[in-house]
Amino acid sequence: MTKPRVLVSDKLSETAVQIFSDRGIDVDFKPDLGKDKDALLAAIGDYDGLAIRSATKVTEKLIGAADRLKVIGRAGIGVDNVDIPAASRRGIIVMNTPFGNSITTAEHAISLMLAVARQIPAADTSTRAGKWEKSKFMGTEITGKRLGVIGCGNIGSIVATRAIGLKMHVLAFDPFLSDERARDLGVEKVELDELFTRSDFITLHTPLTDKTRNIIDAGAIAKMRDGVRIINCARGGLVSEADLAEALKSGKVAGAGIDVFETEPATENPLFDIPNVVCTPHLGASTAEAQENVALQVAEQMSDYLLRGAVSNAINMPSITAEEAPVLKPFVKLAEVLGSFVGQVAESAILEVEILYDGMTANLNTKALTSATLAGLIRPQVADVNMVSAPIMVKERGVIVSEVKRDKSGVFDGYIKLTVKSANQTRSVAGTVFADGKPRFIQIKGINLDAEIGRNMVYTTNNDAPGIIGILGTTFGSNGVNIANFQLGRNRPGGDAIALLYVDDPVPEHVLNKVREFPEILSAKPLVFDV
Template sequence: MPKVLISDKMDPNAAAIFRMRGVEVDEITGKTPEELKAIIGQYDGLAIRSSTKVTQEILDAATNLKVVGRAGIGVDNVDIPAASAKGVVVMNTPFGNSITTAEHAIALMFALARQLPEANAQTQQGLWPKNGFMGVEVTGKTLGLIGAGNIGSIVASRALGLKMKVVAFDPFLTPERAVEMGVEKVDLDTLLDRADFITLHTPLTDQTRNILSKENLAKTKKGVRIVNCARGGLVDEAALKAALDSGHVAGAALDVFESEPAKDSPLFGTPNFICTPHLGASTNEAQVNVALQVAEQMADFLVSGGVTNALNMPSLSAEEAPKLKPYMALAEKLGSLIGQLEGDAITAVAVEVEGHAAELNQKPITAAVLAGLMRVYSDTVNMVNAPFLAKERGLDVREVRHDREGDYQTLVRVTVTTANGDKSVAGTLFGHASPRLVELFGIKVEADLDGTMLYIVNQDAPGFIGRLGSTLGEAQVNIGTFHLGRRNQGGEAALLLSVDGAVTEGVLADICKLAGVKTVKLLRFA
């Protein structure tokens, strides 16, 4: 039974879902990093919120860990490259708190427009400052969205309902999607020049860090109001304070800070500045939603192999997983075969699918090919870290889908580029379940790839098979299965033998001495 640790406070229904799905779960919160390191080796899964830091040191101690699930969208507290290198899937729940965060941004926009916090404070002091606060309407104003993904699109829909005009800057926003959302796609400078309100809805990356820098704040319309409920670090806080002090920015509201918890921000005490302590996802509904979603996603992965909202491997639904399982087994064996035969000579990989395989999600098939291929370099490789290792080695990976009928109802072909040209292997499924090699470097060979096998290339000639059998028999090596193919009569032949017992270097050397032998390799398949 898989075992999961919930290390941050989470809705109790999450643990109930794990148990209902056949996953053992421990709820142990508030552990220090050292305490977490001491126990993490017991678990297959780790469910977290924002408190637990999944560092390289934690991952090194997590000897059985297969998945980290973040209840929420931000994964700044997870070392994703280290997790990928270790073969650990990292998931989040990007949609569970989207509405809550979008509503918080709208709430802060209204608070800025009508100076609600200051008006509330002075009224409660008995001052009755009716003439001291002159707000602005949002109706007819232009809202500038920096980031038009899931949360940004919800904010846009709410703003349009308030009769605002919406312009959006997002490099990934297509013109068609912009029309569908009812927004105008613009570049960043145009947004800064036109927006009366700006809200940010983008992750923190090297490209987005300080996207509202001193220089960009200076490009904004005088009197602009800025709201950030996304990530700290998107706004230069010192530059924002200066813009507020000068009056160029009429108001700003931050729910996130570059350093959290924020104890001494230069913005504190600045007139027309509102802040909240990272409350974007803090509603009862959101906390329940993300906890339930992360439990369902992790249970799907640990029980059935489904992968949802993963940040470091292709998604694979629980419904797809059983259908794809035999194809992924075939792909991994083909990758393992060509990896063992060509090894360090490989500079590029192409994965082609046709027939039934072309109707499926190809990403997991490609990942399985890479997992098999990269096993010659690492004994801990899996579908998560295989693409990472391939990229690290500089391999160019390409996917090809053929909409055509071939000799087989389904076919997966793996072609590698080497200094000696392209080499390819191909396989199919017998009975829709059993992986079978059908082509090896242009030679038709039908073979199961399993256990210990000998790969031999020789010149086709009478008597060779007999001599090979005698050599193996004298070495007490039993032949399990025998698969032979050739280009033409008297030409090059390829032989795959499954064998029982140990095949020593001496036996390989004796085979190499047989007349006509060109290549001999020992292969091992899981």
Template sequence: MAPKVLVSDKLSETAVQIFRDRGIEVDFEPGLGKDKDRLLEVIGQYDGLAIRSATKVTDKILAAADNLKVIGRAGIGVDNVDIPAASQKGVIVMNTPFGNSITTAEHAIAMMFAVARQIPEASASTHAGKWEKSKFMGVELTGKTLGVIGAGNIGSIVIARALGLRMKVIAYDPFLSEERAAELGCRKVELDELYAQSEFITFHVPLTDKTRNIMSREAIAKLKPGVRIVNCARGGLVDEAALAEALKEGRVAGAAFDVFAEEPATENPLFNLPNVVVTPHLGAATTEAQENVALQVAEQMSDYLLTGAVSNALNTPSVTAEEAKVMGPWLKLAEHLGSFIGQMTDEPIEAVNVLYDGMVAEMNLNALNGAVVAGMMRASNPEVNMVSAPIIAKERGIDISRTTQEQTGVFEAYIKVTMKTAQRQRSVAGTVFSDGKPRFIQIKGINIDAEVGEHMLYSTNEDRAGIIGTLGRVLGENGVNIANFTLGRAEKGSDAIALLYVDEAVTPDVVGKLQDSGVFNAVRPLRFHT
């Protein structure tokens, strides 16, 4: 029986025809995604679901999707898909991460021009029969300093376009190396310096715990007077109420926003201000981009449903079905090792080496390397997948290498990830035991045996008495239950570490209490997608 796909949002007829041409039965109902009850009623009939942003794939929808094998999102953002629920259900979630990059970058440049020259207000005034030439005095972009927050795929395109406009470009990105910045033609700076020097600022980062409210009220107070702010990335990056106040006071000269903290945005503190340009999330809204991502998602879904090939998946690696049977636990381990490195590192990563020892060295190392890099980069960009992660890492100047060797030591196989920054080198190793569960076996050269849990706590200290007691007391007093406790040290009286598997997330307040105890060199909560 031929696979059956539902297209519940607006995709091009050409994309729909791709399914038909490849022998897949397809129902094209572009308005169905907005009817939650009807979608819930019919979803059980389908092997695949092709969507844009209108369809909300909730855990309730997934619970009813008894035959669903793949969800394809034509575009990059998957906020409208419950990925953990899809993973639990065994449904692959794919996106098209690079199909609308140029379009989004061009919209940011267009918005920059619009706010610099007050084009929307001047257009409305002229349409109204007025001729207020002296009212709309703008500024040139040439020679101005543009601060780019996020120098990944879209940000790098914006940088290239801005340099073509003869702007001076500075950039902030935790993963941007000095070498990659030089290649792009910009200067790498810290966030406070970017805020203080930029005459225009544009955002090109995803919304994560680290980037949420990255331009806070406090940050707005640090901005160079007369700056203009452009956000075509994600709502929630900027404190919109605080920015509105700064615009009214004249400390910020203008703003151009395509995205908002609450969407659809029918009201917002930025609305109806004379020096603000707003558009309804049009970043990817060009004919070319919409066609590109539609065609890509149709091809990807068809490949998977007909041959089992996986590409641009957010919740599964790009491997064959045969490889997945053997590699599954090792792929999970590789992701955990990368995630550990990513969560432990705040400065730009220059290089990563992955060592494969024993039988794991004979596996699909491209997929394993992809899992390591994806785990590492998801700490700052949850939209990264195992296909796009190595590409993004390369764009940011991170040297990814791998080494293989025959079995050494007591383990049949293990993976070791070593990360290098300008300031330090850090390593973590792990293996998979016979029960199929990943374990951390070494951190900073110190041998341990730690089960991986969703919530963990890592600490370093000088080896001395009382560490276990302090950890147990502070966590216990704050209601954090310890599931597993692992200690290790280099040698008596030297560096020591602790890695705890706990039942719930350790809050910043509890971390602060541990740090204030005076016995730890560092304390960091970790989270792993188990």
């Protein structure tokens, strides 16, 4: 049997490289190859595995040349440098190490907060220049101050506990943070606007998604207290750099600590020339301990897969055995879609999740299906999540998850029903897989329907009344939106009704706003599914 070959194209620890060798894998350690696109492209065809950090860019072109490649392992959490759809189409597993650098990143956020509060970098430069400007660098204490934490998952919760140890009062905003989990952490759970208005310091620990992009912009800053200080060690793009620069110049924001930037490497930036800003070159995970942890973890994961077929921390593949894969795979996709539906329409913190497995689905690997459901549920808020990490992330937020299994109870051989309870409402959605292997919605809000699932969809709620089809069809048609499929449902004549539209392309927001102007339409939400 030919030994698997792994290429390490970024700087990983030598101990991690040795793990591959010790496990019986041929490994080539070429830590600078990832910076040379042409050389990497020429070499990639000889390898079964590719171990990387952030320097190597795994593009569609590179994947196209990777004839043997079976697995890509990213030492770290972020996979922005990997074309995951291209890898998935080629059957290449993409793994990451989501929890190896949490403490390091949290400590860096605390360090930046202290550095900003006391202007340490500028004071250091001044002192080295022999100026001795004590009055110029008057700082502020953090004891007794309010720290607003946006995103209270793995890293955010560590920051919160460290800040509480420093005698700060912590306000936390996280759509998935339960009251019980907030009490356990010792934080005060608040809505985002309240966090803005009350915080003396604000730190971000949320992924970059469509919902979180520019979560701090001019509008958000206007709501904040005068003299607030902002820390970002999470992702570039969460903060509008131009708006932050203006607020710093005006004095509205007293200081900022920024470790991540919209464009990296950041050689030019509007924040660089502003004195009350501490900037670092994406050092959140840069400690010897964190680098070693994620490197060792990715080496073990890749070795396990190449030698035994075991899959862990995969971004684009569930943890299932080869024997159950043919039957389970379409139901895994269904579970992800059901979770994603609720995750995209949810408007408040999720408290409880119940997943009902009816009929033949109760005899499947429901652990994998539940993980897939939870991954779909929180992915709209937590981009870097997979079937392995999703249950952990949900548990950290104090969400109660339960499974119910029962014998066949309806016309379908088997189906999955997801019920999610949040602070102010309960949502439910059910689906099944037909003979063609494609998932379908069969019930939403207790209303029966039969809806094909497409990549771009629109979900509306309305009172059952004449003219709804005309409103939607005419508004979309007059604005160039083509409807591929249209399904309606209602609970009773004149009662609650829903519509689910499968459209060719994403519907522009201004078109959805026109739909929402009709008094018959109670809500209209865009949906995107990975199908």
